[in-house]
Amino acid sequence: MSFGSGRVWMNGRLVDWKDATIHVASHVVHYGTGVFEGARCYQTPKGSACFRLDAHVARLLDSGKIYRMESPMDQGAWETAILETIRANSLKACYIRPLMYRGYSQLGVNPLPCPIDTAVLVWEWGAYLGDDATEKGVDVCVSSWNRAAPNTFPAAAKSTANYANSTLIKMQAVLDGYAEGIALDTLGYVSEGSGQNLFIVRRNVVYTPPVHSSILGGITRDSIITIARGLGYDVREEVLPRELLYLADEAFFCGTAVEVTPIRSIDKVAIGSGRRPVTEAIRQTFFDIINGELPDTHGWLTFVYPDEAHLRERSAEAARAR
Numbered sequence: 001m002s003f004g005s006g007r008v009w010m011n012g013r014l015v016d017w018k019d020a021t022i023h024v025a026s027h028v029v030h031y032g033t034g035v036f037e038g039a040r041c042y043q044t045p046k047g048s049a050c051f052r053l054d055a056h057v058a059r060l061l062d063s064g065k066i067y068r069m070e071s072p073m074d075q076g077a078w079e080t081a082i083l084e085t086i087r088a089n090s091l092k093a094c095y096i097r098p099l100m101y102r103g104y105s106q107l108g109v110n111p112l113p114c115p116i117d118t119a120v121l122v123w124e125w126g127a128y129l130g131d132d133a134t135e136k137g138v139d140v141c142v143s144s145w146n147r148a149a150p151n152t153f154p155a156a157a158k159s160t161a162n163y164a165n166s167t168l169i170k171m172q173a174v175l176d177g178y179a180e181g182i183a184l185d186t187l188g189y190v191s192e193g194s195g196q197n198l199f200i201v202r203r204n205v206v207y208t209p210p211v212h213s214s215i216l217g218g219i220t221r222d223s224i225i226t227i228a229r230g231l232g233y234d235v236r237e238e239v240l241p242r243e244l245l246y247l248a249d250e251a252f253f254c255g256t257a258v259e260v261t262p263i264r265s266i267d268k269v270a271i272g273s274g275r276r277p278v279t280e281a282i283r284q285t286f287f288d289i290i291n292g293e294l295p296d297t298h299g300w301l302t303f304v305y306p307d308e309a310h311l312r313e314r315s316a317e318a319a320r321a322r
């Protein structure tokens with residue numbers, strides 16, 4: 001199911017992709033009054049599984065709470081809707097986009113009279129920054145656009161409005177020949193990419209900007225911190241001055257879309273020697289959990305087709321018994 005086909009979940013109903021439309025007078029179209037998520041479903045040896053589905057739905061509800069959007073569905077109902085949408089499209093692996101937005105009623109700025117509409121889109125989506133990004137690493141720049149100041153656009157909310165800033169960062173980077181831009185916060189400290197968090201490694205210590213550096217608290221970031229600490233690395237959430245980017249031995253982006261993508265250069269300054277032992281160890285562990293090479297000890301996987309997982313488990317048991 002590529003982008004542009006299949007079934008879309010809208011306000012409790014599955015509709016054809018072409019019918020998943022909203023009125024142009026919907027509040028969200030004019031004022032960016034939506035909150036959303038991006039999650040992934042992976043094909044694992046035990047069947048298709050969503051990575052940290054519960055955390056993504058929890059963040060969606062948190063984003064809604066910040067914007068005074070009371071979700072018409074609770075945590076469990078959202079998780080069910082997402083799993084149903086993947087099943088309705090018979091997908092093995094996909095990107096998942098749940099969305100909650102202020103719909104059609106009136107067009108004053110006050111969103112409160114407008115209904116809260118819900119949708120779930122799913123589609124197959126491969127490597128976000130290009131197929132060879134994982135191998136070669138990406139060339140990025142520091143953006144001349146900053147992340148929004150605290151107490152302006154809340155960074156903790158994954159709100160559609162925040163992505164106006166992200167598109168400025170992304171367009172500038174792409175038009176200047178870079179794969180991505182790294183934004184600083186309004187104090188000049190390192191924040192994050194247009195749609196991903198950032199880690200650097202220096203002298204075997206792993207650093208990432210803290211939540212008060214205007215970042216979205218990424219679920220991949222959280223997973224990476226857990227994985228890196230589990231591997232024995234010293235991981236520090238610290239305010240990072242821009243110049244530390246250039247002095248890094250390794251740097252990488254992480255996020256649902258980019259997964260773990262190494263950075264080769266920043267502002268044309270080569271990162272380290274080009275060797276990436278720490279990034280590789282972390283990346284490998286991340287994918288080993290998804291690929292079933294390592295046990296899912298953190299309970300990060302939610303199986304989409306439980307019967308399938310059950311059947312595979314039984315046939316593996318049978319094979320072992322033989």
Ligand code: PMP
Nearest residue numbers: 195196197216218219220255256
């Ligand atoms: N920062 C921004 C601005 C993002 O859009 C994303 C993607 N949701 C991330 C960080 C990474 O978050 P996650 O790991 O939860 O996908």
